[in-house]
Amino acid sequence: MIYTVECNYADLASEAEWNGFYSLEKLPALISVSGFRSSQRFKALSGACPAYLALHSVDTLAVLHSDEYRQKGGGNFSRWQSHITDWRRNFYAGPDRAIAVGADEFLLVSEQGPHVLIELGLTPLALHAVALDKAPASRWLAKLGCVQARASNLQGLNVYRAMTVQLQS
Known part of the structure; x- marks a missing residue:
């Protein structure tokens, strides 16, 4: 399952x-929680989306209700909370693991x-909330190499660059 967290930051x-x-x-703390398999963070370059996206591969939704999650990773935003806007979380069925996006690649997200993505010659991964x-x-x-992206029409897509490497448990 894929757990997504998205937001803007206003300060x-x-x-x-x-x-x-x-x-x-936060990401290293989350990946230490039993049931978290991978975590990676992204910043939007274009699209109608919040500026920040985190993709986490988790075993089940129950992970988010565990004491270990609450102690290590859930919350811990009190210092920043007043500046976090457009916050949304989703739990998606689909691939077991989120795709890892390298420094020379972009993450492309289609909500349409x-x-x-298929027209770009890519094989999209479907996520269903x-x-x-x-x-x-x-x-x-889907992910697309930076060189390919320059020659592609990415209109209608949310385009992200990786802020971190994908951490794995």
Whole structure:
């Protein structure tokens, strides 16, 4: 299952510090939780989407209700909470693991259907919302090399660059 967390951050003065906390402290804490298999964080380059996206591969939704999750990774945002906007969480059925996106690749996300990604010669991964916000109900993910992206029409897609490597348990 894929657990997604998306948001914007509204305070430019503390945004770099918040990004450091999330990428260097929160993701490693999450990946140490039993049932979390991978975690990676992204920043949007274009599209009608929140600026930040985290993709986590988890065993089951029950992981998010565990004491271990609450102690190590769930929450811990009190210092930043007032600046986090457009926050949404989704739990998607689909692939067992989120795709790892390298520094020389982009993550492409379609909420309109897989056809845009297929037209780029990619094989999209389908995600279907089963819990939490359940919006969007479906998404399709693919990764594209930076060189290929320059020659491609990415209109209608949310385009992200990786902020971290994919951490794995």
